Amino acid sequence: MTSRNPIAKADPILIVGAGVFGLSTALELKKRGFQNITVLDRYQPPVADGSSVDISRVIRVEYADELYAKMAREALQGWLTEFKSHYYSSGFVMLADKSGNRYLESSKAVNESLGGELAEYSDASEVLTKFPCIPSRLDGLSAYVNENGGWADAEKSILQLSQQCSLAGVNFITGSRGKVLSLRHSGKRVIGVNVAQGEPLLASQIIIATGAWSNRLLPMAHATTASGQPVGFIQLTPEEAEPLRKMPVIINLSTGIFCFPPTPDTNILKVARHGYGFATTVPIEDSPRFVSSPKRDGNNAAASYLPSDAEEGLRDGLRQLLPDFSNSPWMDRRLCWYSDTPEGDFVIDYHPQADGLFIATGGAGHAFKFLPVLGRYIADCFENKVSPEIRHKWRFRLPSGNEEKLKVGDGSRGGPPLRVLAGHEQAKL
Ligand SMILES: *[C@@H]1O[C@H](CO)[C@@H](O)[C@H](O)[C@H]1NC(C)=O
Ligand SMILES: *[C@@H]1O[C@H](CO)[C@@H](O)[C@H](O)[C@H]1NC(C)=O
Numbered sequence: 001m002t003s004r005n006p007i008a009k010a011d012p013i014l015i016v017g018a019g020v021f022g023l024s025t026a027l028e029l030k031k032r033g034f035q036n037i038t039v040l041d042r043y044q045p046p047v048a049d050g051s052s053v054d055i056s057r058v059i060r061v062e063y064a065d066e067l068y069a070k071m072a073r074e075a076l077q078g079w080l081t082e083f084k085s086h087y088y089s090s091g092f093v094m095l096a097d098k099s100g101n102r103y104l105e106s107s108k109a110v111n112e113s114l115g116g117e118l119a120e121y122s123d124a125s126e127v128l129t130k131f132p133c134i135p136s137r138l139d140g141l142s143a144y145v146n147e148n149g150g151w152a153d154a155e156k157s158i159l160q161l162s163q164q165c166s167l168a169g170v171n172f173i174t175g176s177r178g179k180v181l182s183l184r185h186s187g188k189r190v191i192g193v194n195v196a197q198g199e200p201l202l203a204s205q206i207i208i209a210t211g212a213w214s215n216r217l218l219p220m221a222h223a224t225t226a227s228g229q230p231v232g233f234i235q236l237t238p239e240e241a242e243p244l245r246k247m248p249v250i251i252n253l254s255t256g257i258f259c260f261p262p263t264p265d266t267n268i269l270k271v272a273r274h275g276y277g278f279a280t281t282v283p284i285e286d287s288p289r290f291v292s293s294p295k296r297d298g299n300n301a302a303a304s305y306l307p308s309d310a311e312e313g314l315r316d317g318l319r320q321l322l323p324d325f326s327n328s329p330w331m332d333r334r335l336c337w338y339s340d341t342p343e344g345d346f347v348i349d350y351h352p353q354a355d356g357l358f359i360a361t362g363g364a365g366h367a368f369k370f371l372p373v374l375g376r377y378i379a380d381c382f383e384n385k386v387s388p389e390i391r392h393k394w395r396f397r398l399p400s401g402n403e404e405k406l407k408v409g410d411g412s413r414g415g416p417p418l419r420v421l422a423g424h425e426q427a428k429l
């Protein structure tokens with residue numbers, strides 16, 4: 001970490017990215033007395049194609065890692081209070097092959113050390129007595145159930161958070177003036193950002209909270225890289241939705257496929273895969289670099305396209321988890337963009353080589369649930385108040401030169417390995 005001058009409360013701070021990392025940081029810094037905070041994004045939050053925005057996100061406290069398990073317990077309190085209008089306590093069920101699952105074994109150990117509510121069923125079929133409306137065949141699997149878990153309406157939670165920011169006095173710049181093209185340097189210092197329209201925006205401190213778009217601004221593919229994970233949506237009639245109302249969130253850790261109960265008012269069924277995903281190859285202007293990233297110009301949520309193997313994976317998952325709907329037409333499909341990291345740890349740190357630059361990204365497909373508390377952790381890193389353990393876990397690594405291909409995640413993923421999309425597939429995204 002570079003030595004640096006403490007940041008004065010009146011110093012202008014620019015936060016690039018209005019997702020859960022950027023907004024929760026903006027709100028927390030504002031609460032701590034920083035006066036001049038501006039959030040930039042291509043779109044107004046809830047950002048239509050942002051990874052923090054969707055009809056649902058899983059809220060669970062089960063983790064193989066004790067820090068995240070503790071944070072998730074703190075966050076759950078926020079979901080039950082401040083954000084309760086967006087939280088649905090449907091219960092959370094993890095399924096796995098009986099042969100065992102490393103992630104589950106560690107989660108069990110963490111549940112025991114922290115004191116949890118995880119229940120184990122060596123025969124998953126027994127779960128049906130608790131949740132009779134699970135429509136899947138569960139024999140041959142083991143199951144772990146926590147009734148204190150479920151899902152949140154991600155879009156509405158982000159809307160609430162952005163309104164809280166606005167009321168607290170955070171400035172927002174969106175549209176082409178908020179679309180950041182590159183960082184602006186002066187010697188070893190980052191002094192601002194170049195934007196798609198008008199003069200560069202300058203500040204004493206730049207916070208990059210750009211999630212899956214991060215490698216476009218800063219070469220950090222050794223530390224975090226974007227993968228698109230398939231998601232499908234099915235419109236149910238109220239009659240079709242009725243028998244599924246009391247369904248929990250279910251993930252089959254052996255395939256990575258997970259599904260949610262239908263949304264209460266709109267009866268939308270969602271199925272997705274928590275896997276290794278798909279990568280793109282985007283050329284970076286004025287550079288020899290190619291990075292995996294969603295597009296910058298245009299709305300990534302608009303196309304309703306999935307590569308055929310991704311779609312097939314979701315159909316297989318439906319056949320196993322929701323067989324009655326395995327042939328139902330998609331009302332929408334998309335890739336949900338993760339910011340993967342080597343061990344599934346976030347990247348929240350000052351850049352060790354560029355003064356004025358702080359990074360808060362690397363959600364690794366599991367950060368959203370921390371929305372009620374994430375800003376506090378990020379602001380603690382920003383103000384140099386975290387334990388050495390957290391500082392090390394979320395450190396910004398410099399390339400060592402001998403990285404293998406980025407090893408992804410914390411052991412919770414399932415399904416086929418990462419595939420780089422062909423040009424004709426990328427053109428359809
Ligand atoms: C806030 O910072 C911006 C630069 O990012 C500066 O132009 C503006 O004058 C500052 N506002 C206040 C009230 O200091
Ligand atoms: C989780 O922890 C609780 C409380 O310590 C314990 O009663 C329960 O058996 C644990 N669950 C599993 C699956 O180990």
Ligand SMILES: *[C@@H]1O[C@H](CO)[C@@H](O)[C@H](O)[C@H]1NC(C)=O
Pocket residue numbers: 095097136137138141252254255320321
């Ligand atoms: C879970 O995944 C396994 C593959 O390992 C599969 O055999 C089983 O049918 C799946 N079950 C459900 C309910 O998804």
